[in-house]
Amino acid sequence: MSDIRTIRFTLNGTKVSKVVEAHETVVDVLTRKFDLSGTRESCRQGLCGCCTIYVDSNPVSSCLMLAWFLDGTDVRTIEGLADGDTLDPVQEAFIEAGAFQCGFCTSGFIMMVKHLLSENPDPSDEEIRHRLAGNLCRCSAYPEIMDAVKIAAAKARSVAKARP
Amino acid sequence: MTEVFTSVGRSIPRLEARDKVTGRTEYVHHLRLPRMLYGKIFRSAYPHARIKSVDKSAAEAIEGVFRVVTIDDIRTVIPHPYYGPAFHDQPILADGKTRFSGEPLAVVLAEDPSIAEEAAGLITVEYEEIPAVFDEVEAMTSDVLVHDELKPASTFADLKHLKGRKGTNIALDHKLLRGDPEAGFAKSDFVFEHVFRSQQVMHTPMEPFVSVADVTGDRMTLHTASQGPSFVRIEIARLLGWPENRVRVKVPFLGGGFGGKLYIKLEALVTALSLLVRRPVKISLTMEEQFFMVTRHPCTFRIKSGVNKDGKIIARTCDIAWNGGAYADIGPRVTQKAGFTSAGPYDIENVRIRSSAVYTNRPPAGALRGFGAPQTAWAYERHMDMIAEEMGLDKVEFRRQNLLRDGRPQASGTILVDAAIEKSLDKLLDIMKWNQPFDRGSGRIRRGRGIAVGFKGITSPTTSVAIVNLYADGSCGLFIGTVDMGQGSDTVMAQIAGEVLGFDPTTIKVIHSDTDVTPYDMGTLGSRSTFHMGTAVRLAAEDAKKKLAELAASVGMVPGSNQPISEIFERRYGMRAGNVIGVGSFIPEYQKPDPETGQSLKVTPFWGVGTNGAEVEVDMETCQFTVTKLVNVADIGRPLNPKLALQQLSGAGIMQYGFTTTENMIFKEGQLTNASLADYKIPGLLDMPREWINEFTDSIQHDGPFGGKGAGETTTIALSPAIGNAIADATGVQLMDLPCTAESIFQALKRAKA
Ligand code: FES
Ligand code: FES
Numbered sequence: 001m002s003d004i005r006t007i008r009f010t011l012n013g014t015k016v017s018k019v020v021e022a023h024e025t026v027v028d029v030l031t032r033k034f035d036l037s038g039t040r041e042s043c044r045q046g047l048c049g050c051c052t053i054y055v056d057s058n059p060v061s062s063c064l065m066l067a068w069f070l071d072g073t074d075v076r077t078i079e080g081l082a083d084g085d086t087l088d089p090v091q092e093a094f095i096e097a098g099a100f101q102c103g104f105c106t107s108g109f110i111m112m113v114k115h116l117l118s119e120n121p122d123p124s125d126e127e128i129r130h131r132l133a134g135n136l137c138r139c140s141a142y143p144e145i146m147d148a149v150k151i152a153a154a155k156a157r158s159v160a161k162a163r164p
Numbered sequence: 165m166t167e168v169f170t171s172v173g174r175s176i177p178r179l180e181a182r183d184k185v186t187g188r189t190e191y192v193h194h195l196r197l198p199r200m201l202y203g204k205i206f207r208s209a210y211p212h213a214r215i216k217s218v219d220k221s222a223a224e225a226i227e228g229v230f231r232v233v234t235i236d237d238i239r240t241v242i243p244h245p246y247y248g249p250a251f252h253d254q255p256i257l258a259d260g261k262t263r264f265s266g267e268p269l270a271v272v273l274a275e276d277p278s279i280a281e282e283a284a285g286l287i288t289v290e291y292e293e294i295p296a297v298f299d300e301v302e303a304m305t306s307d308v309l310v311h312d313e314l315k316p317a318s319t320f321a322d323l324k325h326l327k328g329r330k331g332t333n334i335a336l337d338h339k340l341l342r343g344d345p346e347a348g349f350a351k352s353d354f355v356f357e358h359v360f361r362s363q364q365v366m367h368t369p370m371e372p373f374v375s376v377a378d379v380t381g382d383r384m385t386l387h388t389a390s391q392g393p394s395f396v397r398i399e400i401a402r403l404l405g406w407p408e409n410r411v412r413v414k415v416p417f418l419g420g421g422f423g424g425k426l427y428i429k430l431e432a433l434v435t436a437l438s439l440l441v442r443r444p445v446k447i448s449l450t451m452e453e454q455f456f457m458v459t460r461h462p463c464t465f466r467i468k469s470g471v472n473k474d475g476k477i478i479a480r481t482c483d484i485a486w487n488g489g490a491y492a493d494i495g496p497r498v499t500q501k502a503g504f505t506s507a508g509p510y511d512i513e514n515v516r517i518r519s520s521a522v523y524t525n526r527p528p529a530g531a532l533r534g535f536g537a538p539q540t541a542w543a544y545e546r547h548m549d550m551i552a553e554e555m556g557l558d559k560v561e562f563r564r565q566n567l568l569r570d571g572r573p574q575a576s577g578t579i580l581v582d583a584a585i586e587k588s589l590d591k592l593l594d595i596m597k598w599n600q601p602f603d604r605g606s607g608r609i610r611r612g613r614g615i616a617v618g619f620k621g622i623t624s625p626t627t628s629v630a631i632v633n634l635y636a637d638g639s640c641g642l643f644i645g646t647v648d649m650g651q652g653s654d655t656v657m658a659q660i661a662g663e664v665l666g667f668d669p670t671t672i673k674v675i676h677s678d679t680d681v682t683p684y685d686m687g688t689l690g691s692r693s694t695f696h697m698g699t700a701v702r703l704a705a706e707d708a709k710k711k712l713a714e715l716a717a718s719v720g721m722v723p724g725s726n727q728p729i730s731e732i733f734e735r736r737y738g739m740r741a742g743n744v745i746g747v748g749s750f751i752p753e754y755q756k757p758d759p760e761t762g763q764s765l766k767v768t769p770f771w772g773v774g775t776n777g778a779e780v781e782v783d784m785e786t787c788q789f790t791v792t793k794l795v796n797v798a799d800i801g802r803p804l805n806p807k808l809a810l811q812q813l814s815g816a817g818i819m820q821y822g823f824t825t826t827e828n829m830i831f832k833e834g835q836l837t838n839a840s841l842a843d844y845k846i847p848g849l850l851d852m853p854r855e856w857i858n859e860f861t862d863s864i865q866h867d868g869p870f871g872g873k874g875a876g877e878t879t880t881i882a883l884s885p886a887i888g889n890a891i892a893d894a895t896g897v898q899l900m901d902l903p904c905t906a907e908s909i910f911q912a913l914k915r916a917k918a
Contacts, residue, residue: 140818
């Protein structure tokens, strides 16, 4: 049988540890060992973005990363975005724009959009399209996703402005 | 007089929006049960081969493997392990021979899915290859037989005569005859004949197919990503020989369906496995495996029209072969339903249609957003443009002159009602600015534009039942079998119930499919839910309202007074107790078409109508093309939630845009070569046309709930020919086959030069 190892990392702000096997991917471990269902495996090949999470603040396709490598990292998933009952502005923007149908791809999109806006608070259409090119939505909520990014960007800017 | 609504007609957000953005939506995808085993499918390596022996020993030797299962094991729990909605032709696992490469042949069960996967790779099979047939036209007359005899399901009376038929790959022939087409051709000034082809494509829902079966005692519970829980229960009960009440089918939200997750898919297999091992069993397909589950029919369509000098179409014949792959699935219904509208939305006196479902050694084909209508429109709308081009007629006026209008009989004889075909065309032309000069470009970059008109009938007759439960505190539960797979049915159904009851729709709780508690529904398919289930919900809410008024009267309260509902219950039962239950059941009027002529006074409950327009830019040197503008106009009756309806139009259009330009399952000798999102390209954000416009006509479906009807397929119907027509307009060459690619333009230009 494959090797096992205990990994320790921070998951949505909480220190955790888990015994994982060598072949287990991050999305497997999040789903089966931490009961988090917001991160989803779809293509299993790094092609669809449904499984996007942050590892040390960088967006990662969790279907392509082996869980061993989580040791010592800071992991954030969709479940860690809202602050209690207060949604992240990107989540709010997705509701406002109606930027999903079945919702299966939504976690991945929201993670990617949030990351995009953290790097570029006012992206052009072209930049948005390029940065989200690795996320696929078969329901094709693309026009509404574009709207959501803009709404979220505007929200973030107005919050920034309000700050003294 | 305009009606005033408080609930329908408003763009309220989806009821489940918050769960969807926080990652908490419930899908079968992540369901796990105690003691659950994972199944991993081993698939056949040949498209057509006898299975001489299966060696399971290496797989069984892996530590952690619980069991390796073949059809022989399945037979011990299900003696006749064949299923299907139209024909009982599909074995739960390959039985004696394999009929397509990728067919499930064995399953490994293990507690750890990666062990199951590893072990499945160690199974070896000795095959004896036999000749195979892949092309639908060839299969119609081939000596290679995919099935030895036809096995129609007894549930369909109209297929009975096919029982036991041997020596053919034609599962079903749908015929329609109106007038005398041969005489019509004889007296026409011109006759045109073309052959068009559509390729094989797949749904690729982001949540891949997944089912869990859990047998306990004498009950079977299925948790499955299915669009048709009622059918699953009926078919599983039939396979097991159990009464339906021992089978329970539960469906939460779906991560997309698009017609793929209909009828029986993985459910029969997990049921058999769970019975064998008496533990819960889950099978989740990978993205790659989805390509072997169900696809959209490729088809070859020969269309012939007789036209007079003045542009009047006198006669038309349509010969369509649908490549159903190895198992019929719902293909025979696609053949019929798309067959009868395959002459297009035109008023033609003489029509003959022959639409045939054909078996081949490819992965099975079933329903996919449009039920065959998009493949037929690709042919009839390209054909219209090619005729106009050759005769020098204006493409819009040629259509307008022949368009079907309300009050006129369609080819089936059914009179057209509430089908805003011309209105939709007018609106499209308006948005396209058709009458304004268009810059066609010169030199290397050429531009073109095209339009197309499509329509479809709706599967009939089908039944929906709904229950409205008013609880003693005055809150409301809505029990329906409609599955919300992203189309927003929960929200719209709550809006319909809310409208009748005077409730805020966001306070209504929609109870998801659980066949133990939710009543029968034929399935979430073919744009039927808003019309059928919507009507059932309206009736159920009216029934509840009436009963509540009676209850109020019985305790001396004035019906319609402002007293809270809870008070009625308190007065009646002395405390907050009891329920008021309203039931609504709906089946539309229908007349079975004549088997020889396809004629019927009521073949469809309503019509799906849409027009599409495209502008393209083609680089004449590289043949790369860009769709710069796409416009979709749909008649969906009154939009009950305009925002959600527009999303449906938009999403369906983008999907069809993929089917038009990039998606294509490519086979080499029966082996699928591109079963991955890497090589099978679905649209992403970068592929979106620069201008993307969706609109609906100002229409009302007079017998739909609050004037509404379905919207999930309309924009798919004629989108491909709009693009094909635009490419022809830009380049001067005609594409006959889907998808439209730079290569196909290049080849067409080369042929034109030769
Ligand atoms: S599942 Fe990870 S990118 Fe598709
Ligand atoms: S909302 Fe269904 S896949 Fe994106």
